[in-house]
Amino acid sequence: MADKANAHPGAAGRAAAADHPASIRNVVLVGHSGAGKTTLVDALALTAGAVNRAGRVEDGGSLSDYDEIEHRQQRSVQLSLVPLNWNSIRINVLDTPGYADFVGELRAGLRAADAALFVVSAADGVDGATRLVWEECAAVGMPRAIVITHLDAARADFDEMTALCQRVFGGDDPDAVIPLYLPLEGRRRADGSAPVTGLVGLLTQRLFDYSSGSRTEREPGEEHTGLIAEARNRLIEGIIAQSEDETLMERYLGGEECDVKTLVQDLEKAVARGVFHPVLAAAPAADGGRQGLGTVELLELVTGGFPTPEEREIPEVTTPLGAPRPRLSCDPAGPLAAEVVKTSSDPYVGRVSLVRVFSGTLRPDETVHVSGHGLEGRDPEDRSLHELDERIGALSAPFGKQQRALDKAIAGDLACVAKLSRAETGDTLSAKDDPLLMEPWVMPDPLLxxxxxxxxxxxxxxxSQGLARLVAEDPTMRLEQNPDTHQLVLWCLGEAHMDVALERLRTRYGVQVDTVPHKVSLRETFAAPATGRGRHVKQSGGHGQFAICEITVEPLPGGSGIEFVDKVVGGAVPRQFIPSVEKGVRAQAAKGVAAGSPLVDVRVTLSDGKAHSVDSSDAAFQTAGALALRECANQAGVHLLEPVAELRIVVADDYVGAVMSDLSGRRGRVVGTEQAADGSTLVRALIPEIELSRYAVDLRSMSHGTGRFSRTYARHEPMPQQLAAKILEEEGSTTNGR
Incomplete structure (x- = not known):
């Protein structure tokens, strides 16, 4: 790590294909929007020699955020891969968006990575969403480290932020979250801020000075002695507590001086096992300097402390039809198993897939088998959607807007694959004669x-084509053609997600769309029994039309559907025309009788009618049946039924009161609460779907990003009279306007 004696900046060049998994590190940057992740990536690239100045490549573009939408919105909206080289180690840095609407990109980054750097702003602290991601990483044992940024902000305090991280991330073991270095402040400015000019390494007790724009190493002064002693002892105790050498603690407590080399080795092992989480400080280079503060130390931590792909367990694999297969290892000579973690479109290259190779070796221009999830409920022989062989195009490593060709991508590495025209995010690539399917990673449901x-x-x-491509690229987006409202509905994670999706439709695929108010699937039912007569009699020369029928309609309990009963006696309606009346009634019920919504939960009884020996017909009695149903609706009146959803809301205990109050304002009924994970509560409620159109946005706001929910359809219930009257009035005015 960077605290090793005589650590030196690597003469890193540009990304090149790795030759062995041991020389690869895959790390994802996690943190809230504005924490400084992208700035940190640019600083690391500058220190590693991948760019010439301040995150710029030769053509002047940014290495990480180069998408036009990101430039316009001034924030990251997609997962970006930045390959770096440091001391002969290939580091695949995955920069993720911090905004909650793009959590799908974050989860893709977590899937592709073997370790995580949590970027925390000293000016803003730790938000609820970042805490949740930390818990997710902890659940799967992913190694993590913490990088504190913005230390030059007014009132920023490294010690206070470290203590906060220990409380938030340390859980039952705050001593597992400890700084490796202490920042040194320069002269304080008038606004109360102070630049950080250097770092003191606690293990080697060396001072790393960045004030000149390049890292220099020297002995700390006497004024730093007191600063180092207490923090160093705590760090050593934290390392020894996680050491696999059980005798080390006894020797240390007995007064034996621990060897720095041994401590560094134990530290690296503890970090790689995910049981020790070092805290570091970082900042971009001042005045265009080559090395940003803490970037050398961070690169050394990644290469020395984070695990190789060989040390991480590969997700389970099966055959495409679900038969078990032995767990694979990260072996370049093993069976090919790779996964599409991100899909994007390039106006010149076409579809580009970011692929993590878990096993085997991927080479350009070879034919691979593409398997995807979604075979359940389909004919096993129908493999048209997610079961096919496809010839891949060129392999490359991204370098800003450019793509640099690779001759292969071995197990543990990431690469961009061109021309996988039918592969989607989450699909598995394997050998065509040995098809495999990897277990999917969890993605959030789009609820807006x-x-x-x-x-x-x-x-x-x-x-149609533009939307299909958009949804194939982003698995957190869902497209629905609602059969009841006849609306085309795009389900998103939030408003920012929606804005990006619509802008991509316009800029990438040349499709301009308008948003319209979202409608829910209402139903209609009768308020009371009624009798009606349908009379369809027309004479216009030649064959006429003659049909008369009388029906009675009675409301039924919810969920009964539509019943049709024949009680005609004496042949008043000929037998061959009784199905025609039923057909007309059901067709009218499907179209609705008041607000254009399907009619349900009624019994329709055909009691009488008249026919003509020449002019009666199937079509005439269908029309008469529809007219009779409409007349009954005018007599009895119609109730509107609205869909009600069952919500399961998990929220931090601090916000349960606000959530309950909000549910009440939305006509919701809480049906139960129970304790969920530590410090959170599960709230179960029934709420009309018409009140949920913006709930994904509102819950995030009222819970400070800690709340999440799922929804399932429960049933249709009568809508309050005043709301129903308003909808019926609007429908009436729309009809009259036509």
């Missing part, structure tokens, strides 16, 4: 509905 329509006829022609 956005109803859209084509802006023009030209857009309508391209809409």
């Amino acid at each position: 509905p956005v109803a859209i329509q084509a802006h023009s006829k030209a857009d309508e022609d391209k809409l």
